[in-house]
Amino acid sequence: xxxTDFSELPSPPSRAAxxxxxxxxxxxxxxxxxxxxxxxxxxxxxxxxxxxxxxxxELGIDWQVLDPPTxxxxxxxxxxxxxxxxxxxxxxxxxxxxxxxxxxxxxxxLLGEVIDRSGMRRDIQLKGAGRTAYSRGGDGRAxxxxxxxxxxxxxxxxxxxxxxxxxxAAVATGETVxxxxxxxxxxxxxxxxxxxxxxxxxxxxxxxxxxxxxxxxDYVIERHYPDLKAAEHPYLELLRSVAARQxxxxxSWMHVGFIHGVMNTDNMTVSGETIDFGPCAFMDGYDxxxxxxxxxxxGRYKFANQPPAAQWNLARFAETLxxxxxxxxxxxxxxxxxxxxxxxxxxxxxxLSGMCAKLGLFTREAEDxxxxxxxxxxxxxxxxxxxxxxxxxxxxxxxxxxxxxxLCASLVHPGExxxxxxxxxxxxxxxxxxxxxxxxxxxxxxxxxxPRNHRIEQAITAAIERDDFAPFEELQLVLARPFEDQKxxxxxxxxxxxxxxxxxxxxxx
Numbered sequence: 001x002x003x004t005d006f007s008e009l010p011s012p013p014s015r016a017a018x019x020x021x022x023x024x025x026x027x028x029x030x031x032x033x034x035x036x037x038x039x040x041x042x043x044x045x046x047x048x049x050x051x052x053x054x055x056x057x058e059l060g061i062d063w064q065v066l067d068p069p070t071x072x073x074x075x076x077x078x079x080x081x082x083x084x085x086x087x088x089x090x091x092x093x094x095x096x097x098x099x100x101x102x103x104x105x106x107x108x109x110l111l112g113e114v115i116d117r118s119g120m121r122r123d124i125q126l127k128g129a130g131r132t133a134y135s136r137g138g139d140g141r142a143x144x145x146x147x148x149x150x151x152x153x154x155x156x157x158x159x160x161x162x163x164x165x166x167x168x169a170a171v172a173t174g175e176t177v178x179x180x181x182x183x184x185x186x187x188x189x190x191x192x193x194x195x196x197x198x199x200x201x202x203x204x205x206x207x208x209x210x211x212x213x214x215x216x217x218d219y220v221i222e223r224h225y226p227d228l229k230a231a232e233h234p235y236l237e238l239l240r241s242v243a244a245r246q247x248x249x250x251x252s253w254m255h256v257g258f259i260h261g262v263m264n265t266d267n268m269t270v271s272g273e274t275i276d277f278g279p280c281a282f283m284d285g286y287d288x289x290x291x292x293x294x295x296x297x298x299g300r301y302k303f304a305n306q307p308p309a310a311q312w313n314l315a316r317f318a319e320t321l322x323x324x325x326x327x328x329x330x331x332x333x334x335x336x337x338x339x340x341x342x343x344x345x346x347x348x349x350x351x352l353s354g355m356c357a358k359l360g361l362f363t364r365e366a367e368d369x370x371x372x373x374x375x376x377x378x379x380x381x382x383x384x385x386x387x388x389x390x391x392x393x394x395x396x397x398x399x400x401x402x403x404x405x406x407l408c409a410s411l412v413h414p415g416e417x418x419x420x421x422x423x424x425x426x427x428x429x430x431x432x433x434x435x436x437x438x439x440x441x442x443x444x445x446x447x448x449x450x451p452r453n454h455r456i457e458q459a460i461t462a463a464i465e466r467d468d469f470a471p472f473e474e475l476q477l478v479l480a481r482p483f484e485d486q487k488x489x490x491x492x493x494x495x496x497x498x499x500x501x502x503x504x505x506x507x508x509x
Contacts, residue, residue: 021061023083023112026121027194030219033212035087040077040109041130041140043185045174048072049144049469050151050476052168055191059116059124059168075169075189077109077129084111088132092206093199093266094316096300101206103199103266104134107141110195121223123195124168128187143177145460146278147186148472152459153277154190156451156479162252163245164274165192184464193273196220198317199266205320214324224271233335235324240339243314245272247343250310251350254303255358256450257283257386261293261505263301263309265316279505282450284495286379286386292453292505307351311343357445358390360397360428360438371427378420382411385495390446397428398439447482448493451475453502455492 028035048068056063063071073079080086088105095103109129113121127150128142147170157164173185196216204212217235221228231237249272253260260267261279269275279293288304296302301309318336326332355372356364379389389410395403404421408414431438459472478492486492496502 021081021083021112021124022114023081023085024115024121025083025085025112026219026223027089027110027113027123027196028085028087030215031212033090033209034216035089035110036104036133037085037087038109038132039080039086040126042078043076043173043175043187046072046076046078046187047172047174048075049148049170049172049186050167050473051075052155052166055166055168057117059114059122059191061114071169072171075126076171076173076187077126081111086111088134089195089200090134090203091197091199091266092203093197093264094202094313095264095266096296099202099206102134102203104203105132105195106135106138107132108190108195120193123190123192125190125192125195126187127190128173128185139177141173141175141177141185142187143179143183144172144186144463145183147188148460148463149456150188150190150277152456152472152476152479153280153451154274155476156482157258157274159480159482160252160256160447160450162256162258162274163249163272165190167191184467192269192275193271194220194223194269195275196223196270197266197275198268198270198313198320199264201270201317201320202265210323213320217321217324220270233325235321236326236335236339239314239318239321239325239336242270242272242317243339243343244346246310246314247347247350248272249274250306251347251354253306254351255354255445256447257286257303259283259290259292259301259303260306261291261296261301263306263313265313268310268313268317270317281453281502281505283386284453284501285383286376286389288376288380292503294504294506307344307347310347311340314343315340354445358442359393359424360433360442361431362433362441363431365427365430367427371423374420375424378411378416382413382416384411387447387450388493388495391443391448391493394439394442394446397442398435444483448485449478449482449489451479452492452496453505454496454500457502 048071051071074081086109088109090104092101093103108125108127110123110125113123116122131140151167151170154164154167158166167188168191169189171187173187175185176182177185201213201216217238221234221238225238225241228234228237259281267276281292283290289302291299291302318340322332322336325335352369356368361368392407396407408417411417455475459475462468462471478486478489
């Protein structure tokens with residue numbers, strides 16, 4: 001591999017640097033055109049809303065020595081931990097298909113990186129920390145609603161087993177943020193494997209700075225794909241590896257009915273994590289045409305379009321790497337096109353495997369795709385709640401009888417289930433598990449609880465209107481165990497009543 005030496009990324013110190021962090025900042029060691037050095041803008045009266053103690057311990061943060069006011073000061077940006085090198089990262093991006101050559105962290109400050117207890121390097125970033133060099137006229141702040149939404153959805157995704165950025169802390173700022181009206185301000189502390197995006201590569205490629213593209217690619221390989229350093233064609237293999245992670249990620253979204261809502265290239269990480277939970281949502285009633293985002297007027301990122309949207313983004317990523325792949329432009333393009341073309345089959349294999357597991361099928365047969373497709377079409381025609389109906393199928397496969405009758409009663413046209421079920425039962429009969437074993441396996445992939453849009457809105461409303469964070473806390477508690485039947489919390493699994501339905505979600509800016 002051509003050498004840009006990131007093999008000597010610094011090792012963690014033997015003990016945490018006071019107050020409680022052990023920052024090791026490799027991205028801040030990159031050239032100055034990769035970021036802007038600046039600290040968070042102080043806030044008036046920081047107050048800790050929630051601190052993720054479990055995640056803090058995982059990150060090796062010695063949080064026990066820090067009292068709540070100190071934690072609030074750190075995670076609002078008022079107190080800078082020892083060893084932090086605060087920066088705002090530069091990047092570009094295609095937003096709804098239109099290229100914007102400079103975006104960047106307009107309201108986020110990367111404090112630094114830590115090595116967690118598993119040896120993985122992770123970013124710690126404040127979101128809503130004030131204006132930066134990339135704010136483009138914005139105030140750089142966040143309101144409490146988007147902060148609570150991102151906290152809830154990010155942690156729920158993690159509990160569901162889906163790669164996602166995580167929430168370390170939420171802090172109220174004691175200041176008002178002006179949007180359509182005055183709203184209480186807040187700051188989220190976000191943790192990610194890194195914040196390098198497809199748009200980061202586009203930023204340098206648009207400036208024809210091939211040296212910076214190479215430097216960034218080598219950095220990403222060292223940080224996320226170190227096995228590629230010995231590859232004959234490392235930059236082609238980088239494209240292939242990122243494509244594989246994106247196929248897995250988007251398939252996992254589809255399995256639980258998640259709609260990202262704003263799949264721009266600046267919201268696609270090369271680490272393969274879900275990032276930015278603004279106009280996102282989980283479907284209630286199954287419909288592949290579902291759009292929640294208030295800024296997606298044409299349905300570019302509707303539920304069914306997420307796989308091709310990811311493929312389109314990967315093509316933009318490939319374009320930035322072409323000069324590094326091969327000195328012959330035609331050979332580079334041919335190799336990249338092969339990777340991009342393979343994405344559709346790669347995604348479908350992962351998607352079908354997961355969907356079969358949701359139906360209790362753990363071996364594979366030729367007719368499985370048709371069986372899954374027929375089930376989804378049935379769900380759409382019957383206006384089925386995506387999460388509840390799959391969960392009821394777990395009961396039906398184990399108990400039959402009354403459980404199957406309950407499932408049928410939830411359908412607009414119950415006869416359609418009675419036509420489809422014999423084919424499903426016949427297929428299940430060729431599986432090795434008992435009914436009880438199969439149901440248990442199905443319950444591990446069909447959640448009982450998701451971040452229902454109306455529940456999130458109820459938690460946000462309580463926080464904004466009454467400064468009441470109890471609904472947020474309870475919802476967070478329930479979502480931490482999505483696959484368990486939690487006695488006393490059954491209402492959180494229920495679909496919204498007509499008056500409770502949330503039809504649009506909004507960007508946090």
